[in-house]
Amino acid sequence: MSTETAKKPSVLFVCVHNAGRSQMAAAFLTNLSQGAVEVRSAGSQPADKVNPAAVEAMSELGIDMSTEIPKVLTTEAVKESDVVITMGCGDECPYFPGKRYEDWVLEDPAGQGVEAVRPIRDEIKTRIEGLIASLIPVAK
Numbered sequence: 001m002s003t004e005t006a007k008k009p010s011v012l013f014v015c016v017h018n019a020g021r022s023q024m025a026a027a028f029l030t031n032l033s034q035g036a037v038e039v040r041s042a043g044s045q046p047a048d049k050v051n052p053a054a055v056e057a058m059s060e061l062g063i064d065m066s067t068e069i070p071k072v073l074t075t076e077a078v079k080e081s082d083v084v085i086t087m088g089c090g091d092e093c094p095y096f097p098g099k100r101y102e103d104w105v106l107e108d109p110a111g112q113g114v115e116a117v118r119p120i121r122d123e124i125k126t127r128i129e130g131l132i133a134s135l136i137p138v139a140k
Contacts, residue, residue, distance in 0.1 A: 008036060008037055008038045009036075009037050009038070009082050009083065009135045009136070010037065010038035010039075010040065010080060010081045010082050010083070011029060011037055011038070011039055011040070011081060011082065011083045011084075011085065011131070011135070012040040012041070012042065012077055012078060012080075012081035012083070012084045012085070013025040013026050013029075013039075013040070013041040013042075013085050013087065014041070014042055014043065014044070014073055014084065014085065014086045014087065014093055015043055015086070015087035015088050015108075016043055016044050016045050016088060017043045017045060017046060017047040017070060017110065018041055018042050018043025018046045018047065018070035018071055018072075018073075019043070019046070019047035019049065019050050019051045019054070019070050019110065020050070020051040020053075020054040020108065020109040020110060020117070020120075021054075021087040021088070021104075021106050021108070021109065021120065021124065022041040022042070022043065022087055023041055023050050023051070023054060023065055023068055023070070024054050024057070024058055024065070024120075024121055024124050025041070025085065025087070025104075025124050025127075025128060026039045026040070026041035026068075027058055027063050027065050027068070028063070028124060028125050028128040029128050029131065029132070031063050032125075032128055032129065032132055033132050033135075033136065036132075036135075036136050037132070037135060037136070040077050040080075040081060041071065042071045042072060042073035042074065042077050043070055043071070043072065043073055044072075044073050044093070046070035046071060046072050046073075047070045048070070049069070049070065050065055050066075050068045050069070050070060051109055051110060051117070053109060053112060053113055053114045053116070053117045054109055054117055054121070055068075056114045056117075057114050057117040057118050057120075057121045058121065060114075060118075061121075061125075073093065075094050078093065078094045078096060078099070079096060081099065082099065082100060083099070083100045083101075083102070083131070083135070084099055084100070084101050084102075085101075085102045085103075085104055085131075086101070086102070086103045086104070087103075087104050087106055088105075088106070088108060104124075104127060106120055106123060106124065107119075107120050
């Protein structure tokens with residue numbers, strides 16, 4: 001199968017408000033995979049806007065999340081994703097056989113300043129690097 005016809009792996013990040021952790025994870029995966037992975041994020045109870053401290057923490061690394069908007073979790077988004085990574089939404093995420101599910105236990109950045117968000121951001125980046133390694137074969 002050529003790379004042109006190969007389907008990109010797709011990942012859905014889910015947290016309750018889709019305002020911090022899942023937004024940072026989606027931004028990292030989009031940025032670090034350089035378009036090799038289809039990325040979605042959503043929340044079971046989306047917030048009105050993305051956490052400003054998360055936006056600031058990501059901008060420190062040159063990743064702009066200022067135009068992102070929290071999205072509601074849909075059954076279709078789960079169905080269309082190969083990997084579903086939950087970040088504290090528990091059993092509110094629909095389950096479909098044949099999907100890869102992971103639950104990343106991460107501190108919730110809601111209501112915290114950028115100083116508290118930085119270590120969460122860095123932990124997410126480390127996990128994203130591992131996720132990319134598991135999704136994209138290294139061509140050498």
